[in-house]
Amino acid sequence: MDTRSSGKIGLFTIAYYVSTTVIAILVGFALVFIIKPGLHGTLASSDTQSDDFHAPSTVDMFHDLIKNLFPDNIVSAAIQSTYTLYVKEEFIDVEKESPEKSMHQNVTNTFYRESNSTPLVEPDGGNTTDQSSSIWTAKAVYKPGLNILGILVYCAVFGAMLGKLGHKGRVVFKFFEVLNEITMGMVRIVMWFSPLGILSLITGKILSVSDLAGMVYRLWMFIATCITGLFVQSVVIIPLIYLILTRKNPFRVSLGIVHALLTALGTDSSAVTLPVTIECCEKNLKIGRTISRFVLPIGATINMDGAAIFQVVTPVYIAQLSGVHLSILDILALGLSATLASIGAAAVPGSVIAIIMTFLMSMGLPTNELYIILAMDWFLGRLRTVTNVNGDCMAAALLQHFFNQDGNNGPTSENNPLREDEGQLETIQSFV
Template sequence: MDSKSSGKMGLFTMAYYVSTTAIAICTGIGLVYIIKPGLRDTLAPSVTQSEEFHAPSAIDMIFDLIKNLFPDNIVSAAIQSSHTVYVKGEFVKKDSHGEYLLQNVTNSSQSDSNSTFLVQPDGINTTEEGSPIWTAKTVTRPGFNVLGTLLYCTVFGAVLGKLRPKGRIIFTFLVELNEITMNIVRLVMWLTPLGVLSLIAGKILSVSDLSGMVHHIGMFIATCMTGLFVHTVAVIPLIYFILTRKNPYKVSLGVVQALLTALATNSSAATLPVTIDCCERNLKIDRAISRFVLPLGATVNMDGAAMFQVVTPVYIAQISGVHLPVLDVFALGVAATLTSIGTAGIPHASIVTIMIFIANMGLPTNEIYVVFAMDWFLGRMRTITNVNGDCMGASILQHFFHQDGSNGSTYENSPLPQDEGGLAEILALE
């Protein structure tokens, strides 16, 4: 695609993804306060968070998001990401400038960077020697830096597209590498039934009181399922119908195989080859659109995860007897919108983010076991919601950018019509 076409499609795609994510968050917040699943069970309030723990603030999380957008090393971004943690120390005496010095800083188990600053917790008097203080440090943790890698690949692809004939060798190499990777994924997927059966069996066997657990989380599951059902069956199809004036359920019928694969794998990334194949083969979506929108959606469009990330903290607050102010709920919604963009399309990725939210809001993290027990099921429902939303978005772009319904030429990576001149130049040089 040329820069003009990719720019328009990129803006439209991101507007669609952000809008549907915001709607999903509003739906989740509304349902969890209407149904109130945490107030209908018998769980006792838990012990408050330990005073020896200082959770990162919302500002820290936003800064971490920005720092991860620009990784220092693209290779290290594939295996680790940056996070802000707090370590405890003490003030002991004043220096020559009248400032208190810090000593006995608790060692962090993570890799330290050179960026540190001091934070005074509420109610702590740091004018007395021996008073505790928290030091914020930027550390690296194992994990895929999705945002940084995605930004680098976007810039790399845009520059490669500008090179045209000169970049043809790199382009061909990446296309063949992608095909090899997709074939490997297809081979691995033959083991999916056995793997899913083992995962489900392990989750069931790890529960000591199955009947009691079902009683406690029944309303929580009902809340999540209601939100996912409304978003998948009503909200997204309504958006599709308003924009295209076509039957939205034909899109879902055309990608049934992808939805079943999402149910089995619990991963948008693992489902991606099947999703692309269904959209191109059954829905006749142009390759330039499907291979631009769907890989991006597998990483960015996490409507199900965003809804889950707001419902769970409110549910934990309800079973713990903690009242959340309106401002905290609003901040939770904004944070969920931002972090869902960087949530990996792999099983149980949302749990990590939820634990950060719960700790930051001062809620007991030991109640998260309630969510662990049934996340194997809810995660599959979230993945179906995400994949269905991706396919709807690709179909909407097909309507606006390729209304003739053509699927391009027989060439594997056919360009958009406005880029045919560039292809002619390449063929002439060859």
């Protein structure tokens, strides 16, 4: 790439992909809270709270979010997260109880006791519970569960620092590379047994459901919510962004990448579809080689709009099924986690399910409802991949419009990569 324009292209690419991911998350939240697929056929949980509960304020939720982003240490982040809890305590006015005891005010004017403790007794033995009034005190406590925000931030900073080490960091990089190979080998073994395991989980879940018709109805409502979100993102929002920025017909891009979209539908993988995507963009859309081979691989790695929608719809759906009320903090944490996780998700089938299971564990939601969704993920995963590939190609077309309107990227050999590659291949064959 030309070093003078590579920085601008890279900045535009990252900004576009992050912006569309955030929009996709907002679309997912809007649809799942409007349609409420988990509440159809069931009674909604009551939002009324008893007098013994004091909800945290917005400021407390923001503080909790910041504290979870920067945990005390990475080990604690793997097993617990922090949140603000209000504890009811009783305030006792000594002067009201006995005026002659007002001399105690110079030392202390109040005594406290927690609501669940034994009655407080004054120094002279008199019980003061009759003259007490309740107050709420904020305390920072820990709850069991994975702090995924802290782990994601830690891993991002760790990776950035490791990249700056250069050659000295190769040892650590090779360690994680080998660890990844070991983990993938274990996953391959598990995958051979996954059809039997998934069938057993789904069968057990179906047999344990008393209202099978209601479960099927709610599942279809969930699928309809996901499909609606993917449709709005890929047919309305992304083409509208392209139309506003370029004043061109966005569906011309979609017609030029039909082959790539069909490949994505069949493979359920942006990485596998990448060669076809590059070929469609370069031959059909006349996008320069420099742009297509820079933007599209990055898009296949970090542009997961379909996964972002699925990652926010599924936890909220399961929370609705379980009758769990999600606070503003939970929604903010889920949105931020989905943004980071969709950028870091692998472009392979089934990776989103593992991420969502982590979300459910960190939010304290049951994971047993996820097995039914897993049975339908083969279909939803293909639609998510189509959405991702369509967004990648729209980004490449946008960059072509802003940085190379004439469609030329330099020498003719760069715009005809197959001809250049064939020439190099003939030279190597003749040498051999």
